[in-house]
Amino acid sequence: MEQEKTILDIQNLHVSYDGTDILKDINLTLKTNQTLAIIGESGAGKSSLALAISGLCAGSTTGTVLFQNKNLLAATEAELRHLRGKDISLVFQNTDNALHPLYTVAEQITEAIILHKDIAKPSAYQLALQALAEIGLTDRLATAYPHELSGGQQQRALIAMALVNNPELLLLDEPTASLDPLTKQEITTLLQQSTAGRAVILITHDIATAAELADTVAVLYGGRIIELGPARAILENPRHPYTRGLLRAYPNMTTVKDFQGIPGTMQHNLPGCPFQPRCTQRLNSCNASMPELALTDGRGLACHRGGIVPVLQVTNLTKAWDEHQAVQDLTLTLYEGETLAIVGESGSGKTTLAKTIMGLTPPTTGNIHLNGVKITERNQDFYKQIQLVFQNPKEALSHRLTVCQLIKEPLDIQKIGSETDRQTAVKQLLNEVELPTDNAFLHKYPHQLSGGEAQRVVIARALALNPKILIADEPTSALDASVQAKVIKLLLNLQEDRGLAMLFITHDIALARKISDRLAVMKNGKIVEEGLTHLLIAAPTHQYTQKLLAVAARINWR
Template sequence: MSAPLLEIDNLTVSFGQGEEAVTAVRGVSLALSAGETLALVGESGSGKSVTALSIPQLLPYPLARHPTGTIRFEGESLLNAPPARLRALRGRGFGMVFQEPMTSLNPLHTIEKQIGETLRIHQGLTATQARARMIELLELVRLPEARARLGAFPHQLSGGQRQRVMIAMAIANHPRLLIADEPTTALDVTIQAEILDLLADLKQRLGMAMLFISHDLNVVRRIADRVAVMQAGEVVEAGTKTRVFSAPVHAYTQMLLAAEPEGRPVPVSDGPPLLETRGLQVWFPRRGGLLKRVTSHLKAVDGVDMRVRPGETLGVVGESGSGKTTLGMAVLRLQSARGEIVFNGQDIARLGKRALRPLRRELQVVFQDPFGSLSPRLSVGQIIGEGLSVHRIGRDEVERAALAREALAEVGLDPVLAERFPHELSGGQRQRVAVARAIVLKPRLVVLDEPTSALDRSVQMQLVELLRTLQARHGLSYLFISHDLAVVRAMSHRMLVMQAGQVVEAGSAEQVFTAPQEAYTQRLLAAALETG
């Protein structure tokens, strides 16, 4: 048999020195053959990405060290390779696709400049040759209107389109190994399915091997040939995909496979709605011509009617750009809108800032990215207590600090974390802090905007249980926005399916999941089942 394309033997990765040193990877050994896909799976902090980034030597050296181990690519040792050789290998030996293309792509440069850079450095192509190659690459990754997209900036593309650009950059120089680090985590199920199909197709057409890092076993099940499961920096189980999924040996693997959101929300009684919208519209003007006059409108939300009863969860699903988040922000009066927004019997759509302010404590929000939505300059206690100060809840700072600690305990966190800062917490802990910040004000309605999408499956399951417990305890109503249909089903009483700013289907969650009426809903559900 031929030697593996990639061999990792007894690899250890440490950060820092002396007593402050942290060992992130412990004695990992892996092998990957040409044309094969090996998936590294495990929860956040298990060492997957650190292992992968050790291959192209992209860790923060010298803070990062390799006390033990070897990494060989086509028989060549990488750990002691000179910088010039590593630079050459990073283009033509292996390509990288990262989790969040918006942060991986330079926001100040066009797509043409960013793909062109790698072609000029590694292949020495002229501007004309590079442009032709770029169009070919973008067509290969199935980016619509490839030629016209060259002049676009990253923010002008959707999440799925940005990920296609990242893949085009990664394969531009015909690498023998593609390292894909959580490439589909932030994408809708339909886009996720398209990207997985694209990666599998490119691997076959270009003859690449692929190291695929993910915490989502449903994705791994679809794309991998072999699987290595990591926990606390170690590989605890490895084998063929069929064997690992059908007969997992290690308890940790069994836990990961069982970590799916389960159960259904407690039924609620019928009654007058707490929130109702009628003919809600959010249109953004498009300007053109020399005078930049309004030529048309982007109809982000276009005539949406919906109702949420006390204690009820209304799930809102749809692809990126369907208007889900804009709808949530309009309900909270954080986005200008037309139409009626009736909260607790009062139309709040036309209230001024002063009249709206007392209602703010009753209308709260939990965002998708807890790291971006929590101030890095404030401690956890200050973050939770900020709303208490604004709404003058509590007699003094001492009482407000006590209320903040009570909120932490209620969301399952140790109150001593009040002294910590967001960067000192895990993703799941940060999201619990975001929930605590919302519920400490005793709201009646909470808008949950993709609150679980950045979390591991096991942490998602814990957060779903927490949200259902809080709902039952406090009679909360939720507007639950998500592209994760498994989580939506576990959380929602009723559902709205949105497409291009409009509601294309509405009904009870069970009705929509078991007997979808619209072709778009059927396509969404089919993509979710196909990925799973």
């Protein structure tokens, strides 16, 4: 089998504008018949990468971009003009600016052909019409001016112009941006057909487009590549917290927990890892140095912690009373910042699992690790790391204590700060859970609170020690749907802001579907099925999971 040829080799590419580093230490290779998608937020440097490769970057560039054994960064303008449109073609993001308003589409493509081929104008014009017909533009549309075409038709014209000279390398900068879904799908299908056999770099913030077109994905953040690998592996199982954040923020029909953003904004010229101000699992070393893009198993990752870290590991856990085993040889892992939902009917062992992890009942056998450390006793340090939100808020709150005393109690027990500091912390926590901070509310007792208010106080109390793990045991089962929605939204916002990992216990698989990253189905003390929520919901394999989904809440008309 013939080995695929390297088309593009980028080494230590650096781009800056007025002293601001837009791209730094970019190293990429692209082979024949490979489509590499570059994904990331606006400002990550995606378009600057495409412009640097094509020799159109206005910033200061250093490094090496090898194409046909020529360093494009050292090429003359004449050499670049010879390559652009012939061997390297770029489809620009903004169709309005990319097409000349005074020439028909066919005339513009004719000029692109004549520029690189020794051919008479009439023959070039026929080739232009043929190229436009191949991408779905009839002679009537081919002879129209750009303003007479729709956005999708203009995009087709740009693709035809880029392909007409059969380039080796095709650069696509946001080719589906601003298109309606039907037109976007038409353009995506067209690109799938027309780019076969070519080397392609796809610049996009549209993850669905990347999934459909690319076989390799590079995640760009703050001008650096932070994750690189096969498209499916990256988009289904991200290892970098930023990549996970991108996927959570992207709404689509195949995922169930989305629209959860990343706090903060992107910054450039920072020491260390550019993502560290927004990262919820950062270390001191993240502020000091940029992690190398370490390559393992065909994937590259730039993360000082080696990826999204496990914060809670339960191994072979069993809890038995006499002959009854409420939890049987159970193993699970909870990762930093994720929500793992445990779903099952009453009596399946969910609450016993929560109480055993928290030390409210001792395990019969098995081990529990927090942040990689085996737990041998439940001391004060343990409860700084993990807290439990009980099912019934009124039973979880002492009727003898006021709201202020209830939230302050964990700080009192741990002797954290002065009395003034603790009072201030109580008000900050009440703000965080969206409750009043006036004296009247601070001095209320649990029986004076609504169900939703009581549950928010329970959550504020659980957050007082700033834990990284929250176990929520049916936290909304006693609330009406409206209040439940508010409490769930609150928990998700807290997770986003604090980087909380949540073990969310519920009997409601419809609710679990909306809030969890991963789902574990529990029956008779065992986990019978576990996986990414959207995959498990779409194709459950265990009969019990199928049964739970069949009886899940849905509105059915008579």
